[in-house]
Amino acid sequence: MFPLSLKNNFNSQDYTLERTSFPHRxxxxxxxxxxxxxxxxxxxxxxxxxxxxxxxxxxxxxxxxxxxxxxxxxxxxxxxxxxxxxxxxxxxxxxxxxxxxxxxxxxxxxxxxxxxxxxxxxxxxxxxxxxxxxxxxxxxxxxxxxxxxxxxxxxxxxxxxxxxxxxxxxxxxxxxxxxxxxxxxxxxxxxxxxxxxxxxxxxxxxxxxxxxxxxxxxxxNWDWFTWTANAVGELLAELPQLVVSFSRDNISRNLRVIVDHLCEGNIADFARHLQMPKNTVWLWCKGRNLPKLNALLRICYCLQLPLKSLLVGLDEGKLSWSIQRDNQFQKSSRNESKPFESDRVRSYLESIVSSEELPPPSMEEVARRLEYDRRTIYRHFRDLCQAVSLKYKRYRQESHLDIVEQVCLEIEEIVNQLHTDGEYPSEMRVSEYLSKPGYLRYRKVRNRLEAIRNEVLSQPID
Ligand SMILES: [Zn+2]
Ligand SMILES: [Zn+2]
Structure with missing residues (x-):
């Protein structure tokens, strides 16, 4: 019971009890x-x-x-x-x-x-x-x-x-x-x-x-792929801030604006500039089909436009053909339908297996040189592909061991120098002088550091 005086002064409305809210976890x-x-x-x-x-x-x-x-x-x-x-x-x-x-x-x-x-x-x-x-x-x-x-x-x-x-x-x-x-x-x-x-x-x-x-x-290839990586990167970077909603109608509308502005409304002429099939381009302009990302990039590359502008809105005043003819496109469209030249691929793979090329190419590189997909080549010549990969792998392992050995020699010198200067050869200090500090993550390198350090620290400084 409250004393009477207190009880009389107590006003329950002054003391509302609220649950403390904790942030969700x-x-x-x-x-x-x-x-x-x-x-x-x-x-x-x-x-x-x-x-x-x-x-x-x-x-x-x-x-x-x-x-x-x-x-x-x-x-x-x-x-x-x-x-x-x-x-x-x-x-x-x-x-x-x-x-x-x-x-x-x-x-x-x-x-x-x-x-x-x-x-x-x-x-x-x-x-x-x-x-x-x-x-x-x-x-x-x-x-x-x-x-x-x-x-x-x-x-x-x-x-x-x-x-x-x-x-x-x-x-x-x-x-x-x-x-x-x-x-x-x-x-x-x-x-x-x-x-x-x-x-x-x-x-x-x-x-x-x-x-x-x-x-x-x-x-x-370099020009095209450099441009592509930057154009796509730019779009991905901007996406979180863009307050527009993308619609497929925008693309066909923008394509028609380009055709009207640069080709006097002639879709076939536009397709010729892009070196793409006329029917394909016609279907895009009419909004029946959507161009793939690669095609959007090709159009933007020819006009040197940011990718975003084709998806959102164009500045008609800035439209012009920046690249008239591009051999890269001719080459890539030829490759898509190229039949598999079994004899040529086999003899090239055999030549790689027996060649003295240094460093030996990876299968990925060989596929690139042959201008076929790596998986397609694997399907036809699994054994030869494995031989190419094995040769590459062995070389990588050997050269990795060479670098490890060099790093260990470097560590020996650094530890000795730090010790002579009266400084403790901590991993941090050693890594500051090391040409490849990343190699300290390998157990073999760390073990060697430990061993050299123990050896050096047991000797008195001159
Ligand atoms: Zn990088
Ligand atoms: Zn692996």
Whole structure:
């Protein structure tokens, strides 16, 4: 009982009891998105790999435990075994990408995960041929991030089939692990950005070995692929800020504006300029078919327009033909329907197996030289392809061991010098002087550092 005086003064309305609200907690780590509003916004599969890594779980297990109840079963659900052949679609424009996005948003309480996929462009990009079935990466990017102690991730840009090179390092993207010579799926049971999902080998590299293959490109190829990577990167970077909704009508309308402005309304003339079939271009202009991303890029390249302008709106005053004739296009359209020249391919593969070329080319490089898809060649000549890959793999292993040996010699010198200067040769100090500090991640190199240090520290300074 309150004393009477107090009881009389008590006014219950002054003391309303409210529940303290706690912020919602996410079931899975609230991982920051990498590269947002840059060319290198990360991919959804890359985000999921990093998320699994942050929970110390293989991707497949995390999906089964946490995502299965949130993802529809009609497309294989969250069972990685069932969807293993088409995990590229998880970064794409369709329902697999949007369902995974929603599920991950619920579990991580991160918003905007749709920009890690191509879902925002679903209205304007046909999914056929949009994404490559295998994972691609830039070894120089991985290596640089590792050396600078940055977060290692997989950008969405690398998943697009039309993007063949890294816009930062000006080198071709790689599709084959240098250790096991196998391709990686975009998402696999043990996916981890920077590492091979098959053999766990580190995929970063600053050596020029991979770059040898770059020489296979002509000047036209370089111009075209540089432009493509930048144009697509620019669009991906801008997407989160664009407040427009993309509609397929915009594309046909914009194409008709170009035809009217540059070709006096003559679609056949426009098609000639683009070096594309007249009927195909006619169907695009009439809005019956949607051009694929590669075709949109070709049009934008010929007019030197940003990709966005064809999807949103054009400035008619700036329209002009920047590139009249481009041999690259003639070459690529010829290759699409090229019959498989079995004899030529066989004898080339045999010559590679017996040649003294150094460094030996990878199968990826050989396929590029032959201008056929690597998988097509594998289908015809599996044994020869394996022999080419094995030769490449052996060379890689040997040259890797050579570099390890050199690094160890360097470490010996650095440790001795630091010790002579009266400084403790800590890993940090040694790595500052090392020409390849990234190699300290290898156990063999670390063991050698440990051994040399023990040896040196047991000796008195002169
Ligand atoms: Zn790069
Ligand atoms: Zn591997």
């Amino acid at each position: 996410s079931c899975l780590n609230h991982l920051e998105i990498q590269g947002i509003q840059t060319f290198y916004i990360e991919s959804l599969t890359g985000y999921l790999s990093r998320l699994s890594q942050s929970h110390n779980l293989p991707v497949g297990i995390l999906m089964e435990r946490e995502l299965a109840s949130l993802v529809g079963k009609q497309h294989g659900g969250a069972n990685l075994h069932k969807i293993s052949k088409f995990t590229d679609a998880l970064n794409g424009t369709g329902v697999m990408a949007s369902e995974l996005t929603d599920a991950l948003q619920q579990l991580t309480l991160k918003s905007n995960l749709k920009f890690l996929t191509l879902v925002p462009l679903a209205e304007v990009l046909p999914h056929n041929g949009l994404l490559r079935p295998d994972r691609a990466w830039c070894p120089a990017c991985y290596e640089a991030w590792q050396e600078q102690g940055q977060i290692i991730f997989d950008p969405l840009l690398w998943t697009l089939d039309c993007v063949k090179m890294c816009p930062y390092h000006q080198c071709q993207l790689v599709l084959e692990c240098p250790h096991c010579c196998q391709a990686n799926a975009p998402l696999a049971w043990r996916s981890r950005p920077g590492y091979c999902s098959r053999c766990d080998g580190w995929l970063g590299s600053s050596t020029t070995l991979e770059r040898e293959s770059d020489q296979a490109w002509s000047k036209d």
